[in-house]
Amino acid sequence: MTKARALQPTEVELQMLRTLWELGPSTARAIHVRLNADKRTNYSTTVKMLSVMLDKGLVKRNEKASPHIYRPALTRATAGKRMLSDLIEKVYDGAAMSLVLQALASTAATKQELDEVRRMLDQMEGKES
Numbered sequence: 001m002t003k004a005r006a007l008q009p010t011e012v013e014l015q016m017l018r019t020l021w022e023l024g025p026s027t028a029r030a031i032h033v034r035l036n037a038d039k040r041t042n043y044s045t046t047v048k049m050l051s052v053m054l055d056k057g058l059v060k061r062n063e064k065a066s067p068h069i070y071r072p073a074l075t076r077a078t079a080g081k082r083m084l085s086d087l088i089e090k091v092y093d094g095a096a097m098s099l100v101l102q103a104l105a106s107t108a109a110t111k112q113e114l115d116e117v118r119r120m121l122d123q124m125e126g127k128e129s
Contacts, residue, residue: 016053
C-alpha cells in the first residue's frame with residue numbers, strides 16, 4: 001500500500017476535515033458541535049475519530065493548548081489531488097484523459113466552465129509548442 005493511499009480519508013474523516021477546513025484550528029468540542037448538527041454523533045466518537053486521524057497523519061494537534069487544538073495536516077487541494085489520483089488509478093487505469101472525458105460527458109457544463117476548459121487547453125498547448 002502506498003503512503004498516499006494509506007492516508008486516504010474515509011468518508012467520516014473527510015467530513016471532519018471539511019469541518020476543520022471551514023472552521024480553522026478547533027477543539028474537539030467545536031468539531032463535535034458542527035458534526036452533531038449534521039450527523040447526531042457522540043462526543044466520544046468525535047474524540048476517537050480525531051485520535052485515529054492523528055495516527056494516520058490527517059490532523060495535527062497542539063499539545064500545549066488546553067483543550068487541545070486540532071488542525072488539518074493537509075489542505076483541501078492536497079486531499080483532492082490525492083483522492084483524484086487514486087480514482088484515476090483505480091477506475092481509469094491511470095488514464096487521466098478518460099476521467100476528464102467522462103466528467104465532461106456526464107454533466108452539462110456551463111458556458112463559463114467550457115470557456116475555462118478551453119483556456120486551460122490553450123495554456124497547455126502553449127507550453128508544449
